Amino acid sequence: MTDDVIVAAGVEKRFGRTEVLRGVDLTVPRGSVVGLLGTNGAGKTTLIKCMVGLLRVAGGQCRILGDDAWSLSPETKARIGYVPQVISFFPWMRVRDLVRYTASFYPNWNEELCGRLIRDWEIPADQRAGTLSVGQTQKVAIVLAVAHEPDVLILDEPAAALDPLARRQFLQLIIDIAGPGQRTILFSTHLTADLERVADRVAVLKSGQVTWSGLLEDLKEQTHLNLEESFLEMHHA
Amino acid sequence: MLFRVEPTSGTPITRQLSEQIRARCAGGQLRPGDRLPSVRAMAADLAVNQNTVLRVYERLTAEGLLERRHGDGTYVAGRLPAGGMRSQKEYLKQELRRLVEQGQMLGMSLEDMQQAMADLYEPEES
Numbered sequence: 027m028t029d030d031v032i033v034a035a036g037v038e039k040r041f042g043r044t045e046v047l048r049g050v051d052l053t054v055p056r057g058s059v060v061g062l063l064g065t066n067g068a069g070k071t072t073l074i075k076c077m078v079g080l081l082r083v084a085g086g087q088c089r090i091l092g093d094d095a096w097s098l099s100p101e102t103k104a105r106i107g108y109v110p111q112v113i114s115f116f117p118w119m120r121v122r123d124l125v126r127y128t129a130s131f132y133p134n135w136n137e138e139l140c141g142r143l144i145r146d147w148e149i150p151a152d153q154r155a156g157t158l159s160v161g162q163t164q165k166v167a168i169v170l171a172v173a174h175e176p177d178v179l180i181l182d183e184p185a186a187a188l189d190p191l192a193r194r195q196f197l198q199l200i201i202d203i204a205g206p207g208q209r210t211i212l213f214s215t216h217l218t219a220d221l222e223r224v225a226d227r228v229a230v231l232k233s234g235q236v237t238w239s240g241l242l243e244d245l246k247e248q249t250h251l252n253l254e255e256s257f258l259e260m261h262h263a
Numbered sequence: 264m265l266f267r268v269e270p271t272s273g274t275p276i277t278r279q280l281s282e283q284i285r286a287r288c289a290g291g292q293l294r295p296g297d298r299l300p301s302v303r304a305m306a307a308d309l310a311v312n313q314n315t316v317l318r319v320y321e322r323l324t325a326e327g328l329l330e331r332r333h334g335d336g337t338y339v340a341g342r343l344p345a346g347g348m349r350s351q352k353e354y355l356k357q358e359l360r361r362l363v364e365q366g367q368m369l370g371m372s373l374e375d376m377q378q379a380m381a382d383l384y385e386p387e388e389s
Contacts, residue, residue: 201310201311202307206316219271226314243277
């Protein structure tokens with residue numbers, strides 16, 4: 027068994043005539059925390075949806091935990107946590123019912139972790155999902171994605187709607203559950219400062235291809251630039 | 264024991280942290296047999312990835328500066344590696360050189376710098 031948890035090889039995806047992914051190659055080793063960087067429209071969300079099997083690749087292959095992403099076994103699905111960029115809950119459900127409903131799908135739901143996060147993040151458990159703010163909705167989605175203690179956690183712009191305090195708490199959570207060397211986490215973001223704290227690897231997606239991927243420390247040793255400066259440099263040409 | 268890293272600097276966190284540990288060993292704030300915080304505690308404290316801290320501990324262990332005791336933790340090695348004292352002093356000299364250059368850029372005289380150092384120097388208690 028390979029130690030690469032996510033493998034994208036030559037992944038292509040187009041919508042109508044628009045080519046979004048044009049041969050993406052990316053491997054994510056077990057236990058790493060990877061930040062997926064890219065400008066708006068670079069294809070981050072499309073790539074992530076291909077990785078979790080919500081979109082079917084037009085060419086190439088996407089594998090996660092050894093399974094083809096498009097035909098994940100129920101066992102593999104139970105080992106993945108996913109927070110989409112656009113979150114939709116049943117608006118009439120109260121948060122506590124939403125939690126109970128989601129928990130019922132997973133045999134290894136961690137009540138303690140779930141309860142602690144809801145308390146720490148001051149999530150209003152009695153409120154109906156439809157009345158939550160964007161930030162609160164994002165918090166609930168993160169809790170629901172981590173409470174079954176997945177081996178792989180994939181988050182699409184998880185911190186975008188969070189206020190500075192919640193973002194710091196979120197980063198602490200990622201640091202806490204991430205390791206060392208155990209859980210694999212991939213998240214897309216354009217907040218480079220967050221990424222520099224929690225990620226040990228970086229992948230840069232540019233016009234449908236991964237143009238750089240590797241250890242963040244290697245990037246810095248090579249460039250002597252911080253991530254934001256590197257990112258701008260990469261998009262300058 | 265306070266360590267500080269600047270994640271948004273162009274210098275990797277791994278390098279920042281290992282240089283601080285080295286400097287503390289060279290400066291005597293960390294002595295042979297002292298225990299370092301666990302990987303998890305250090306990562307939580309600095310708010311950085313645990314893999315990053317682990318990598319630093321592993322590298323410094325490979326250099327012989329630290330010692331990892333299985334299931335117990337990470338300690339400053341009982342004896343500095345061969346030529347260790349010399350290399351630690353060498354390292355301190357490099358740091359001094361850097362500071363002196365910075366002082367010169369700020370227009371400090373040698374006397375100013377010596378005074379600043381004297382103010383910071385605490386004689387070892389006997």
